[in-house]
Amino acid sequence: MSKDLSATPEIPKEDGRPKWDNKFQYILSCIGFAVGLGNVWRFPYLCQIHGGGAFLIPYFIALFFEGIPLLHLELALGQCLRKGSIGAWNTVSPYLGGVGVGSWVVSILVSLYYNTVLTWVMWYLINSFQEPLPWSVCPLNANRTGFNKECYESTAVNYFWYRKTLNITPDIAENGTLQWWLILCLATCWAIVYLCTIRGIETTGKAIYVTAIFPYLVLTIFLIQGLTLPGATDGLAYLFTPNLNTLKNPRVWLDAATQIFFSLSLAFGGLIAFSSYNLPKNDCEKDAVTVAIVNSMTSLYASIPVFSVLGFKATTAYWDCLDRNIMSIINEFDLPEESIMRQNYTSWISFLNSSHPEKIAGLKLKSCDLQEFLDQSVSGTGLAFIVFTQAIILMPGSQAWAILFFIMLFSLGLSSMFGNIEGVFTPLLELQIVSKSTPKELLSGIICLISFLIALCFTLGSGSYWIDIFDRYAGSVPLLVIAFFEVIGVVYVYKIKRFSKDVKWMTGRKLNLYWQITWRFISPLLLLIVFMAFVALQMLRPPSYAAWNPKYEGFPMKEEKVYPPWVQAICVLLAALPCTCIPLVALFHLIKQKRRSKDTSLVSAEVFSCQGANSNFPHPKE
Amino acid sequence: MASEHGLGKELDTRAGGSHPCGGAGWGSARARTSRSLPAPLIATAAAPSGTPRPARLGRARRPRCPETDAQNAFKVRISIKTALGDNAYAWDANEEYLFKAMVAFAMRRYSSKSTTQISNVLLCNVTDRVSFWFVVTDSSKNVTTVPGSVVEAAIRMNRNRINSAFLLSDKTLQFLKITSTLSPPVEPSTPVWLIVFGVVLCLIVAGIVFLIVSGIQKHKKKNKESTERENLEEKVEVTVTLENGLPCEVLDLKAGHINGVFPADDERFTSL
Numbered sequence: 001m002s003k004d005l006s007a008t009p010e011i012p013k014e015d016g017r018p019k020w021d022n023k024f025q026y027i028l029s030c031i032g033f034a035v036g037l038g039n040v041w042r043f044p045y046l047c048q049i050h051g052g053g054a055f056l057i058p059y060f061i062a063l064f065f066e067g068i069p070l071l072h073l074e075l076a077l078g079q080c081l082r083k084g085s086i087g088a089w090n091t092v093s094p095y096l097g098g099v100g101v102g103s104w105v106v107s108i109l110v111s112l113y114y115n116t117v118l119t120w121v122m123w124y125l126i127n128s129f130q131e132p133l134p135w136s137v138c139p140l141n142a143n144r145t146g147f148n149k150e151c152y153e154s155t156a157v158n159y160f161w162y163r164k165t166l167n168i169t170p171d172i173a174e175n176g177t178l179q180w181w182l183i184l185c186l187a188t189c190w191a192i193v194y195l196c197t198i199r200g201i202e203t204t205g206k207a208i209y210v211t212a213i214f215p216y217l218v219l220t221i222f223l224i225q226g227l228t229l230p231g232a233t234d235g236l237a238y239l240f241t242p243n244l245n246t247l248k249n250p251r252v253w254l255d256a257a258t259q260i261f262f263s264l265s266l267a268f269g270g271l272i273a274f275s276s277y278n279l280p281k282n283d284c285e286k287d288a289v290t291v292a293i294v295n296s297m298t299s300l301y302a303s304i305p306v307f308s309v310l311g312f313k314a315t316t317a318y319w320d321c322l323d324r325n326i327m328s329i330i331n332e333f334d335l336p337e338e339s340i341m342r343q344n345y346t347s348w349i350s351f352l353n354s355s356h357p358e359k360i361a362g363l364k365l366k367s368c369d370l371q372e373f374l375d376q377s378v379s380g381t382g383l384a385f386i387v388f389t390q391a392i393i394l395m396p397g398s399q400a401w402a403i404l405f406f407i408m409l410f411s412l413g414l415s416s417m418f419g420n421i422e423g424v425f426t427p428l429l430e431l432q433i434v435s436k437s438t439p440k441e442l443l444s445g446i447i448c449l450i451s452f453l454i455a456l457c458f459t460l461g462s463g464s465y466w467i468d469i470f471d472r473y474a475g476s477v478p479l480l481v482i483a484f485f486e487v488i489g490v491v492y493v494y495k496i497k498r499f500s501k502d503v504k505w506m507t508g509r510k511l512n513l514y515w516q517i518t519w520r521f522i523s524p525l526l527l528l529i530v531f532m533a534f535v536a537l538q539m540l541r542p543p544s545y546a547a548w549n550p551k552y553e554g555f556p557m558k559e560e561k562v563y564p565p566w567v568q569a570i571c572v573l574l575a576a577l578p579c580t581c582i583p584l585v586a587l588f589h590l591i592k593q594k595r596r597s598k599d600t601s602l603v604s605a606e607v608f609s610c611q612g613a614n615s616n617f618p619h620p621k622e
Numbered sequence: 623m624a625s626e627h628g629l630g631k632e633l634d635t636r637a638g639g640s641h642p643c644g645g646a647g648w649g650s651a652r653a654r655t656s657r658s659l660p661a662p663l664i665a666t667a668a669a670p671s672g673t674p675r676p677a678r679l680g681r682a683r684r685p686r687c688p689e690t691d692a693q694n695a696f697k698v699r700i701s702i703k704t705a706l707g708d709n710a711y712a713w714d715a716n717e718e719y720l721f722k723a724m725v726a727f728a729m730r731r732y733s734s735k736s737t738t739q740i741s742n743v744l745l746c747n748v749t750d751r752v753s754f755w756f757v758v759t760d761s762s763k764n765v766t767t768v769p770g771s772v773v774e775a776a777i778r779m780n781r782n783r784i785n786s787a788f789l790l791s792d793k794t795l796q797f798l799k800i801t802s803t804l805s806p807p808v809e810p811s812t813p814v815w816l817i818v819f820g821v822v823l824c825l826i827v828a829g830i831v832f833l834i835v836s837g838i839q840k841h842k843k844k845n846k847e848s849t850e851r852e853n854l855e856e857k858v859e860v861t862v863t864l865e866n867g868l869p870c871e872v873l874d875l876k877a878g879h880i881n882g883v884f885p886a887d888d889e890r891f892t893s894l
Contacts, residue, residue, distance in 0.1 A: 123815075126815045126818040126819050126822070127814075127815045129814055129815065129818050130814045130815070184819060185819070188819065188822060188823055188826065191823070191826045191827065191830065192826055194830060195826055195829045195830050195833065198830065198833050198834070198837075199833070199837065203833065330751060331699065331751070331753075334749035334750065334751040334753055335750065335751055336750040336751060336752075337701055337702070337703040337704060337751065337752075338703050439837060439838075439841060440837075441833070441834055441837050
């Protein structure tokens with residue numbers, strides 16, 4: 001009988017909100033969202049150019065002071081308010097609703113170009129089923145007397161990427177034509193995204209088991225294979241040898257901070273959407289720490305096979321260079337075959353230089369230096385589509401490796417796309433624009449269809465230049481601004497005391513000092529510094545791009561060109577659009593309040609509380 | 623005894639291929655050593671690790687090529703070890719005989735007159751690299767050499783046969799002035815990627831259709847269930863008891879009987 005007197009039960013009201021099948025699905029979705037293409041092709045590059053193992057120091061410091069606190073903040077916010085980004089920020093304060101709208105706009109912009117990168121991956125994937133791989137041989141020219149000129153002057157992999165895949169134009173102002181093969185692949189990619197997100201997290205939750213776990217399997221396979229390749233140890237030693245002098249360069253610290261920030265996919269609204277489908281009494285603190293650490297560990301884990309393969313490629317290129325020199329010498333001096341081997345090459349060269357210097361000079365031998373080959377560092381699409389594909393040709397069984405590699409990249413990108421699409425989808429479901437009776441399938445179909453149509457611009461000849469612009473401007477500065485306002489909004493508008501209470505209600509533990517200090521002071525300060533440094537660096541660098549122009553006299557080097565003014569205007573627009581949502585929405589609300597009478601509730605932050613959202617009494621705003 | 627100067631001269635003249643063979647007056651081969659090189663050593667196939675000991679840098683063996691007819695002579699370079707690895711055979715006089723026979727065969731096939739004999743093909747300046755020069759003479763026309771263009775055409779026509787006689791390829795049996803025609807790459811009738819793409823697309827479309835149809839069916843079922851439940855609730859509502867105008871479920875029926883301020887009665891008494 002006494003049991004009847006217990007206080008109102010803490011079982012949350014069944015509000016019909018979809019939820020995760022189990023905790024593991026939720027964690028896996030967050031990890032899949034965070035772990036993306038950047039872990040494979042940006043982190044190893046940064047490690048390499050910023051002093052190898054020494055880069056880990058600023059990286060982990062940034063993780064500790066910036067990554068984990070911001071991640072915890074977003075997850076806690078979404079879990080507490082149980083709404084997508086727009087609804088959540090509207091709830092915190094109508095004046096901060098712009099933060100949610102900004103996140104939503106960024107998610108849209110990023111989804112558009114991110115899926116086009118996946119299109120390229122898919123194109124390479126379906127071309128990997130051929131024997132020989134199409135990027136391993138140059139096609140013949142028109143009258144079959146030699147190889148195609150563009151291919152011959154650069155390399156077969158470059159030719160396949162720039163000509164056969166992108167069909168790139170020499171200038172961003174030249175649009176070129178729509179590439180039908182890319183359109184087909186783009187349609188397929190959007191169809192796959194639609195298939196997986198058709199009912200929101202019901203379907204992504206199932207798909208994530210495959211797309212989040214499969215890349216780890218492939219990375220392990222590549223790790224084992226990569227370590228057995230000749231030259232792998234050179235690559236790894238080169239990657240991990242710490243060079244502490246680089247830490248004096250502030251650029252390194254900036255890169256570490258931005259890498260952590262973008263790698264965890266903060267400020268997209270996707271994480272808020274994911275955690276909003278959680279049960280309210282969920283330990284978001286542990287989740288945040290788990291996701292952040294798994295993300296960083298994955299970056300480290302991925303750099304090992306990447307660098308083994310790069311070391312293998314550098315060693316093979318070095319051996320090729322030596323072999324070519326040896327062949328020239330043998331042919332020139334009519335020495336018996338195999339009289340000069342790689343091992344005694346240097347002693348032979350010194351001997352011949354002393355005895356017949358003019359002949360050696362006449363041969364114009366290239367100097368072969370392993371360090372030089374290792375120093376050729378690439379990141380981004382260049383790493384995956386040019387450098388790695390070249391390395392794959394050299395491995396035995398290249399079709400299998402190519403297929404595995406591109407499926408892995410596709411899964412990595414797809415799981416990040418789920419987060420992006422959720423960041424777009426969830427707020428739309430909650431806005432009053434969409435009526436309750438429209439099925440989710442229709443809404444997700446409309447989103448995918450509209451995105452596909454807009455993304456057709458990226459399949460033009462100049463498409464990859466535009467993707468670089470989107471990546472550089474839409475996917476960077478606005479996120480920093482939004483994250484800054486997120487922290488300030490929660491800590492100073494919603495008030496950290498209230499938020500601490502909410503988090504304590506959710507996790508069952510009091511917020512410890514680490515969270516208090518980082519949320520209140522360190523993270524906002526760090527974000528401000530990073531933002532200013534980042535903008536300053538972008539302004540210092542002239543807005544130029546590297547164009548692939550076969551008619552350039554320095555071909556196959558890329559031609560540095562400056563963006564024309566109208567393109568620069570678009571860049572500024574892309575960066576400013578999500579950021580201006582914040583003041584615009586605040587202004588809009590201010591005007592709305594001024595119009596209404598003064599006694600209506602100004603900001604519901606005082607009234608609203610996390611526990612209140614999850615108990616039986618209705619939310620005052622609804 | 624050849625001087626260093628002589629050795630250098632010999633190497634210089636062979637470089638660039640301007641003049642096939644060394645200066646006049648070297649009727650017989652002599653053992654050559656150079657003052658700058660280490661004391662006579664036998665050239666070995668692979669130099670011992672570390673110091674190179676090329677006692678004879680590409681010394682040419684007999685016979686020497688004649689001075690004239692540079693444009694009708696062709697240099698051949700053979701890389702047996704590269705092609706065959708462990709199964710490499712040594713290049714000796716028998717192989718040279720076979721080569722002469724193949725060239726004569728090529729000439730016969732090309733010009734369809736059976737006048738070229740093996741003795742018409744002259745090899746000279748055979749080096750350890752295995753490279754040498756050859757000319758084809760025409761015994762019917764006063765020991766003149768056959769024009770280079772004819773020889774080139776003959777070799778081109780029969781390149782395959784010559785290569786296979788030596789188990790070599792275009793790259794390992796090089797005629798330095800004769801370029802090989804490139805074979806066209808194999809192109810399948812339908813591009814393979816279209817097939818793969820078609821398969822993938824069909825699977826995806828099937829998945830989407832399945833999910834949409836199942837969604838519609840679930841929706842319909844839910845609608846049917848909810849209308850059924852509504853009908854049921856309407857019936858039930860009639861029998862709901864009312865007390866003071868409020869349905870009973872809302873009321874906490876025990877509220878009036880036990881005072882929640884005091885601890886529950888059970889606790890005042892020690893349990894049995």
